Amino acid sequence: MNIGDVAKRAGLPAKTIRYYEDIGLVKPPRDANGYRAFREQDVHKLAFLSRARALGFTIEDCRTLLTLYEDQTRASADVKTLAEAHLHKIEDKIAQLQSMRDTLSELVHACAGDNRPDCPILKDLAADTNA
Template identity: 50%
Template sequence: MNIGEASRRSGLPPKTIRYYEEVGLVQPQRARNGYRDYAERDVHVLRFLQRSRSLGFSIDEVRRLLSLYGDEKQRTSDVRQLARHRIAEIDRKIEELMSLRRALGELAELRESASAPDCPILDEIAGERVPA
């Protein structure tokens, strides 16, 4: 099948599929005319890649997952370790976002002086001290 059909069946845009080929995650056969010729197995791998990336795994982590998926002697502990690492990263990002939310919430609650034309939120973003 051509890249358009592989795109339709995998749910990935052709540009993403070409990128995955460029980084060596998928390697379709080439027809005599030089066009990519995707097989069912390629579409299956593309779906695997899409799901892995949607779970937040990096390209290197996806490469590792793909190698474990294709290994008859796959080690569940390796997959669990990758998943736990991803969970730790998600937890770290959640904490960072909550901290940002608190800081922005505090700024949004600052009262403006009726006579002051300045905006305390913009002043804080600009790095100026906001009076307490």
């Protein structure tokens, strides 16, 4: 299979597939002419990576997940530990975003949004938080 076919089937751009090859996540064999010869297992692995990335796992997390996936003697606890750590990061990020939203919402509501130069949004941004 060529890279264009694989890209369609895995739902990834060819550039991403080349990048994954460059960093060793996939290693398709090469034909005699030097072209990549993707196998069904490569398509499966790329779809796996696509799904993991869509869930926000880092490249290194994906590398670990692939290793765990390919290890038939793995403990599911190892996979769960990695997923739980990622979930905690997502939850922390959500809390940060909610805090940002709440602060910005307060500032937007405090601003008259008229022709006067007084602006609580700019005052807050300019405030010295180290004092």
